[in-house]
Amino acid sequence: MTGKRTLAETEFDVQYMKKYGSLMAQGNGYLGMRAANEEAYTEQTRGLYIAGIYNKAGAGEASDLVNLPDLAGMRIKIDGTVFSLLDGEICYYRRQLDLSGGELRRQILWKNREGARFHLLFQRFVSKADLHVLASKVTITSLDKDAEVEVASGIDAQQTNFGRQHLAERAVRVFDEEVMMGSYETGESGHRIAAAAIFRCDKRAVRSFTAKNRQLLQTVKLKIEDGKPYEFEKISALYTSLDRDLEGQEPEEACVLKGREAAKAGYKALFAASSAEWQAFWQRKQVKIASRDPFDQFALDFALYHLEIMAPSHDERFSVGAKGLTGEGYKGHVFWDSEIFILPFHLFTEPETARKLLRYRYLKLEGAKGKAAQNGYEGALFPWESAFSGREETPEFAAINIRTGERQRVASPLAEHHIAADIAYATVQYYEATTDEAFMKKEGLALLKETARFWISRATDEGGRLSLKDVIGPDEYTEHVDNNAFTNHMAHYNVKQALRFMAQFGEEEEAFKRRAEDFLDRLYLPEADREGLIPQDDTFLSLPEIDLAKYKEHQGSQGILLDYSRKEVNDMQILKQADVVMLLYLFPDLVPPETALRNLEYYEYRTIHDSSLSKAIHAIVAVRCGQAESAYRFFQEACEIDLGPDPNSSDEGLHSAALGALWLVTVFGFANIRAGGGVLSLAPKLPEQWTELAFPLVYRGRRLELVLSHEKLSFTKLSGPSMRISVSGEEFLLEDRLEITTVQLEGK
């Protein structure tokens, strides 16, 4: 499925429809559109989403990222037959998403049942030049005869989130027998959404409009001549009441105005403007990998394309959902994935976006304080799943318990508290990479202090030692444990950093300081035992084990939950992802490399990797332990999470964190960069298969370009003052350009 920055599907296969619907999704951070085909198929899920537009479909329901009225669907009739690839014969088929320019193209040579051939070219994009605009173009050529073509499309509000309705229709209108406009409102969250759609087509076409059953449709009919391409364009615009660029207009006015303006420009001009923005993006941010396997480069391009379209860099009131804007998995909610897996890419390429992602958490501090208070804690406990409100949004129930037949409650919001420390960690990481004092003094400090307060109040005194009891670490197959290694170390770091920055900014509160220091003194920090193992929690190492081979074969499917109840899984040494490996990733100096390796091996053996967050982190820790070969294997397997052959891997959207983690493996793993402590340091360990790795990096006001190979490392500073760089423990001064051979390094 690869190509030169092109994701292609060369065979029509309904089995892969939902997957490609996610993989080939388009967007611009403001809106996201799944790559559902224009024509209808039962196996595909249409989806159009706008960042921040959530709604609860009813009391007791969790907020959904609202599936908006569809603008991409088209019903095409050729000589009276509804066009479908399940009918007639497909003589040629190719669908491709061009990552460089953001266009989705589908080219089909189709023979109807009567044997007449038609060439169809579908093109569409979501504008990167204007957040509110999307456009489609269809070119139909009849190859054997004159034909009657009918295209019906418009604004289709029959879409739901798996049967959950979020939008009430406020009005549908047609202006000047041309502009279709639909206005909708979410029930509970009270957002207004307005869409306009305009057809551009042959003047001779006969047009008619219908409005029925939540669909506003325009139908155009035309007799097309044998061999003469018939072009049809549909230009659409969307605004919501949340938009900050409404300039005093109502969303309804704004979308009609924008739609008219865009339709005047037409597909070609609109696409040129959008494509130029994509060129600039690749110019500034691409990671270049010279690998024996071109898939590595492709996977990184794919990851970066999606990291870009999922980031709401236009507005700090939103963050990145676990599936971005590519599907309804996890209801579009924001997890710790945003800070730990996705934020670093932005931090080191466009720090302003990272700042906004942290501002999102800052703006939701009230909700986090509320959650802490409700649970009897001080400070701020961020919700496990967050949306627009800032309140806890985790759904109440997960899967059916196979023994009792009852739905199982989701435990994460009750105990998966590490999210508070994850946000604190990202806050410090942001400061280290930017030295943004203004942010740190206000937002950063507030985040650190309130989360630190939470941890202090969360601890339990057990004979003088402080424990964090009844928590869930990142490994969700081990619920309700005491002293989870990841959680305890992160909480410790969180409180320590709060003290550090309070001191730095002269905001010391004596009472808090005393409590914090006591917490740091007395909190139990799980350390490597005699066998060199850091216990994941107080009981894990004593639990029984089973053979996981069967489940590891189908990793990512959570197939074990079809054989065992959650409770049963909980009581064995079975990991979804390895907390200790995660801990070693975030704290590379916690243990010596040989201890890290011991833990990596022990825990990986017991890990199914049912979490998409797992593989890439294992890759990074493996690199650092000198296991370049297994690191590369982990990396490639991580690339396959969405891009692999499993037809259902990505049905409900892409794995945003896993995509962010590919960048992490490259930069924090193989390039082995560290940005803490005031000096940018690196100790590259490229896999044998790679001859060169090049990437840009923004660090403390400098824009750098790094080119690393097995023979030499070269650094170019494109802007900003000179700086020190530590390479494999050796410090260098980077003025404008610096080249170091590995021989040189080994020599030292």
Added chain:
Amino acid sequence: MTGKRTLAETEFDVQYMKKYGSLMAQGNGYLGMRAANEEAYTEQTRGLYIAGIYNKAGAGEASDLVNLPDLAGMRIKIDGTVFSLLDGEICYYRRQLDLSGGELRRQILWKNREGARFHLLFQRFVSKADLHVLASKVTITSLDKDAEVEVASGIDAQQTNFGRQHLAERAVRVFDEEVMMGSYETGESGHRIAAAAIFRCDKRAVRSFTAKNRQLLQTVKLKIEDGKPYEFEKISALYTSLDRDLEGQEPEEACVLKGREAAKAGYKALFAASSAEWQAFWQRKQVKIASRDPFDQFALDFALYHLEIMAPSHDERFSVGAKGLTGEGYKGHVFWDSEIFILPFHLFTEPETARKLLRYRYLKLEGAKGKAAQNGYEGALFPWESAFSGREETPEFAAINIRTGERQRVASPLAEHHIAADIAYATVQYYEATTDEAFMKKEGLALLKETARFWISRATDEGGRLSLKDVIGPDEYTEHVDNNAFTNHMAHYNVKQALRFMAQFGEEEEAFKRRAEDFLDRLYLPEADREGLIPQDDTFLSLPEIDLAKYKEHQGSQGILLDYSRKEVNDMQILKQADVVMLLYLFPDLVPPETALRNLEYYEYRTIHDSSLSKAIHAIVAVRCGQAESAYRFFQEACEIDLGPDPNSSDEGLHSAALGALWLVTVFGFANIRAGGGVLSLAPKLPEQWTELAFPLVYRGRRLELVLSHEKLSFTKLSGPSMRISVSGEEFLLEDRLEITTVQLEGK
């Protein structure tokens, strides 16, 4: 598409999917299920409805007949391929609805892409023996090899009414790793619905359950042997909080209990019980037509099957929707169709059901009084569209105005007031056919009095003459007119009958009587003019005309509204259906036959027959005018409303009134029966194509069997006292059996 009481589809054609989904719908008056295929297709609409379960999806929305969680859908995988008739090759296909026993069967010989052949037999029914039960059976035989079969099915609450969500999920459960149960609640109307589903299948099958995104599904997997049929049954039960037979149980308990009990019996036994009920139905109610064209008999059987499954004869709190329980057209609302077109079949075969339909109106009198009061009238004005609440349920908007682009408001609830008189007419008709004094004294009189009060207050004094201004007759292409002939005559009849029964039951109120008599004296009753034409209203005959040929060709499609706005249609002599013809049907003695014929011809020429109510009524009036040939043509065209070749005629459900009207044409048209005035009279005028017409009739406590031919008429009284019968003006005494030859009649 005909056969011996069998509706068959012999070719798989997606174009006809929605149509057959309606035509082959099954039900029992309590619940109705569309004939959507087990496997998914984009072109089909699934639908499961329970009489009376309506809900508004939001403020400002009209009540929908709620599309309940689906129980019929199945996802079948054979050797890893999802079974679909759009994939592989169809070697044999036949789907049929057996009207005699109520079973839907689909037999398919299917070859997958690899060339392996499979025989699939799908069977299902909705029980007529137990209102709460429905059952499916699938038999799969692999013909060329052993194969892996996987069936996934359950309770799927992703269904909506065109994107409008009505149900909140209360709970989903699996009991004993066997019984799936889903409990749901409507948002606004607050009804609770619970469904249970149980699989019966090979013990060796591996089962698993999932509950996600509003679907509770069970998957069974089995290796099937070459040539050995694999049988799979799914037995389901439904209860709602409205049910009167809950016997103190909650719907959740009741459906699980019923489901277990039914599953124990199994498909075969359940079907035998249901089928026996259908045999009894045909025994008692079939109309038998010996015609040159067997389609006539089939069409009547089809009509009776559907009249039976659409009638909620179990509960008087509901009536019959314009589409029965076969689809979401008109949102499942109840119109005047129920009383004027559907009620007579029940009245003359099972008067108890007719009584319940009138009781429905009686129970909603408060709503009707409320509507009258809100509009400044006295008495009771029944809503144009009625559902469970008894309040006006007509949606606010209809189609887009093609000139202004705005949606047009629906005028009927504001002015289509004849419904009040229609209910009064049916009330009198009920009494005439039953002499049910108890009903008439209480419910009947209340209905007559309150509707009469409405009419009296509705009239406008114009220089001494009373007018009914600004009304809409049945012809909805002529809105907001004065003195609509149909309305004025019906109102007059309504008030007259109110006086009659008040006198009969000694319930005279002096003040009312005075006002009523004055109304009867002074109400303007449009009569035939010099040309013999009864003017449809004050202005109609003076309006301009256009050539309607183009629109008559596509009658039923309302295609004229794509070329003209409603306002423009209003201002021309264009009829959707002819009010004067309707008037002549209800009052056969209003004018002499030649005047009737003059009016029939004049108005028919100007009628597009865009209303499905039109054709059959024209047939009846034509018979009575001695136009047997054109009557038969109208009759056959009326049969085609749902059964004709138009693939989209019945997408959103069947035309209930048109089906009722087929029975009317037979009994009130060709048999030319009249039941008013205390004597059953008839003057049969069979079409040339028919050699015999036989049907049962219940009249004033007698159960009769009539057999009519061109040569003789025979009457058999199966029960009840002897009676007089008037045949073509001649009176006879019917003791047990009576035979009259036409020679005898002509001789007299």
